[in-house]
Amino acid sequence: MQHFRVKIFAQPVAVDFDPGPAIAVFHRWIQESELPELLIDVADYRHVPDGPGIVLMAHDAVYALDQTKGRLGLLYTRRSVDPAETAPARLQNALAAAHRAASLLEAEPEFAGRLRFEARSIEVSVNDRLLAPNTDASFAELEPVLRVAVDAEWGAGSYRVERSGSPRELLTATVSA
C-alpha cells in the first residue's frame, strides 16, 4: 500500500464561502517554506464545480483545499514513496501531513473563524489502481493498515471505517468517530 491520499473534511461553511484566499495563503507558504516538502506552485480550479479547488503542488505531495463530490476538505496526496517505510508508517505520515496543513490553514488570517476542519472525519484513498484496485481483497488489505495508523492518532476502537466509492474509483475508506 502506497501513495495514500488523506482528506480531512471541513465543518459546514457559509453558503458564500470563498476558497479563493487559499491562493494567497499557499503562495505565502511557498515564500516561507511553511511545509517540509519542496513546494512548487499554486493552481486555481475554482471554476471547476466539485473539483480540486485550490491546489498547492509540491514535489513529493499535492495539497488542495478540495471540493470533490461537493465536500470541502484539505486533501493531501502523497506522490513519492520511501521504499523503506511500512504501509502503516506511510499512512501515518500522510495523516500527519494532512493534519498539519489543515491546522495551518485554519489559523491563517484569511480564514479566521470561517474554516474549521472536523477533528475526526477523514477519507483515506490509495492512489494506485494497479497495486490497490477497489476490490474486497484490497479493502481487506487496507483496513488493518488504516487501523494501525488511525489507532495511533485517535485511540483504538473510537471510530468507524466504511468502504466507499464505486469499483472504478480509487480504493477509498471513510473514517469517522
Next chain:
Amino acid sequence: MKTSNSQWKNRLAGQIAPGLVQELDVYENEVALRKQGKIDEKVFAETRLRRGAYGQRYDNGQRNDGKQTRKLEYPEAPTKGPNTLWDAPGMMRIKIPYGGVNAVQLEVLAELAEEYSDGIAHVTTRQDFQLHFVHIEDTPALMRRLAAVGITTREACGNSVRNVTACPIAGVCHTERFDVTPYASALTYFLLGHPDCQDFGRKFKIAFSGCRDEACALVRMHDMGAMAAMRDGQRGFELYVGGGLGTVPQQARLFAEFLPAEELLPTAQAICRVFARLGEKKNRNTARVKFLISKLGIEEFKRLVGEERQILAHDDRWTAYLKDIDTTLKEEPLRPSSLLEIKPAMPEGFAEWEKTNVYRQRQGGYATVTITLPLGDITSDQLRAVADISRKYIKETVRTTVEQNLVLRWIPQGDLPALYNELRAAKLATPGAGTIADVTSCPGTDTCKLGISSSRGLSGELRERLAEKQFVMDEAIRGLRIKVSGCFNSCGQHHAADLGFYGVSRNKAGYTVPHFQVVLGGQWQNNAGSYGLAIGAVPSKRIPETVDRITSRYLADKQPGESFQGYVKRIGKAACKTMLEDLMVIPEHDAAPDVYVDWADAREYTIGDIGVGECAGEVVNPIDFQLAACERESFEAQLALEAGDASRAARLAYESMLHGATALLKQRVPVFAEDGDTVVGHFRTHLVDTQLFHDPFAGAKFAQYFLKAHEKWELTVSPERAHQLVEEAQLFIEASHACYARMQGAKR
C-alpha cells in the same frame, strides 16, 4: 513516481497493438538511459516531445515567489532536456484524432488524471487532452494505459504532424458536403510515424471541415486544411496550405480548388516531403510551412509538390481506406429517434441550456449536445459520468471541440430533459456553449513556460462575470466570442475571436505590470476567415471593464444588422483605441497595487527572474515615453494598412522599430547619430551580440525582424509584406519592453 510503473507492461500484455508495444518499450528504455546520462539531453528532449511529454513552467528549477527568484531544490538528477530538470513536473499531451473519444477511453483518462496528475484533464484548442504536473518516469506507464484503449501520444508535440482536427459535428451537420471523419482518421494514421514526416523544422497542423462557411475546424489557420467539396458527384477537398497564427498570423492559401479524395493522402505526403526538404531547419522562428510558402510563392510551392507527387512510390494505403469509406467510423444511434415534448414542468434551467447547448442534427429526431467545460477542464468524476451517459443514451459517440468542450452526438431529442438532469447532477449542464461566456483560453502562466500573463486567470474571471449576465444580454453581444492567449504564440486562438486578448507586459516606475493586448474583429466563422489586429495593451485587471465598454459601445452604436466585425471595421481602429485609452493608463503602484498582481495569483507580477524595483513614485524614465511613441507609430502603421496605403504602413512599421531600438540604445550608448545604419550597427553590438535583446524562448527572433526590415528596405511593398511588417513591428516593440525590463533588472 509510481512503483507500479514497471508492472503495467505485464498487466496490459496482449491489449496493446504489437507495433506500439515495441515503440513504448523503446521509449521506456530511452527514459532509463537518459536517467543514467547515456543519451544526450537534446536528443532525449526531442524524443519525449515526439511522445507528447512536454515541459512545464518552472522546470528550469527557478521560480519567482513574489519576493525573489528562488531555486527549486529538486533531487540531483540529469536533465530531461536543455535547462529542464528531471524531477520537475511536466505536461502530457494526448492526441485525440478528430476529437473522437469513447467511454472506456474517458474512463482511462479519468484514472490517469487522478493517478499521475492533479485530478483534472484539460481539453485543448486542438481537440487534444492534456494532463499537467506529470513526472517523466510515469510517462511510459501512462502511455501504455492509453495505448491499451487505442490512444497514442506519438507526435503530440515536437516537430511532427500534430493532432488532426475536424469539425465536431461532422456527419450530423446540416450544411456539410459529406462527413470528413473517415478522411481525417485515414490521414492521421497514414502520416503517424511516416518516414517522410520525421525531418520537419517545425510542427505541422492539419484540420478538416465539412463546409466552407461555418467555423468548423478553422481550416484557414492551419498548415494544411481540407474543406469537403463535391464535383460531378465525386468527393474531394478544397485544399489550403500555409495558414497559421503565432507571432506572424497568416491566412492559408488555396492549394487546390478541388482535390479528388483519392489524391488526399498522396498529396499530403508530397506536401510533407517538400516541407521536410526545403523548410527552414536552423531558425525555428521561420520554420513553419507558411514561411516556406511565403518565400517560394504559392505557385512554386504547388509546382514542387506536384513534382514530388509524380515521383512518389505507390502506396496502397492511399486509397485502400476508400472502399469502406461509408462504413468506416459510421456512427449509429443507440436509441430510436424522438421529438422533444415541451411540458409545463421542464427541469429548472433546461430552456436556457437547450437554447445554447443543443444542436438539432440533420438526422430527424436527434440532437448533438455540447457539454460546456470551464476553461476546458474536467474532473475524473465528471469524465466517468460522461462515460456512463455516453453508454446510456448513445453509442459512446463523444468528441472534443476546439472550443475546449465535449459534444455528445445522436441524443434522441425526446431524451434531452433526462439527459440534462444527469448532466446537471454531474455539474456538467452549464448553459452558454458558443456564447460570450464560453471563453477559450490556453494554459498561459498557469503551466506554460512561454506564458506572459495569466490567460486562465483572466478567462476564469470573465467567464464568472459573463455567466451571470448572459441571460439578460442582447443576443448581438451574447453571440460574440472571447479567446485568450497567455502570449503572442496564439494557442488560445485570439486572432480568430471577436474579442481576442494575448498576454504582454509593461513597465511603470520600475515595476512590471501584467497586460493583455486587445485584438478586435477576428472572425470565427468561415473557418477563421479573417484575423483581428492589435488595438493596444490594457492592464490585465482592466480587461473585464474593457470587455464591458467595447460590448456596450457596440450595442449602442451598431447599425441595424451590423456584425461586430463590421462595426470594428466601420469605426476603425483609431476609434477603438480612443475608446480604451483611459483604461490603458497604468495607475501608480501605491494607488492600485492590485493592478501589479495578475489574475488568480497573489504574487507581485514579474516576468522571468526580473526583480521588482523599490522605486514607486520615482521620476518616469524618458524611455517609457519613447517606447510609448513607438507603439503609437506602430498603431499608425496599422491604420495606414487599414486604409490601403501599404507603403506608408511599411515605413511607419519600420520607423517604430528603429525608434524602439534607438530608445533602448540610449540606455547603453551616451551619444550616437540616429540614422538607420548607425542605429542598426549599435543595435547589433550592444543589444544583439550581448543577447540583451534576446527573448528567453524566442532568442533573436524579434531582433531579426528589425535587422531584416532594415537590410531589405524597399520603398514600394506589397500589402502582404506591409501586413507582415506591421505585425513584426508590434512584436518588436513588445520585445523592446521586455528588453528594457531586463535592463532594469540588471541595473537593480
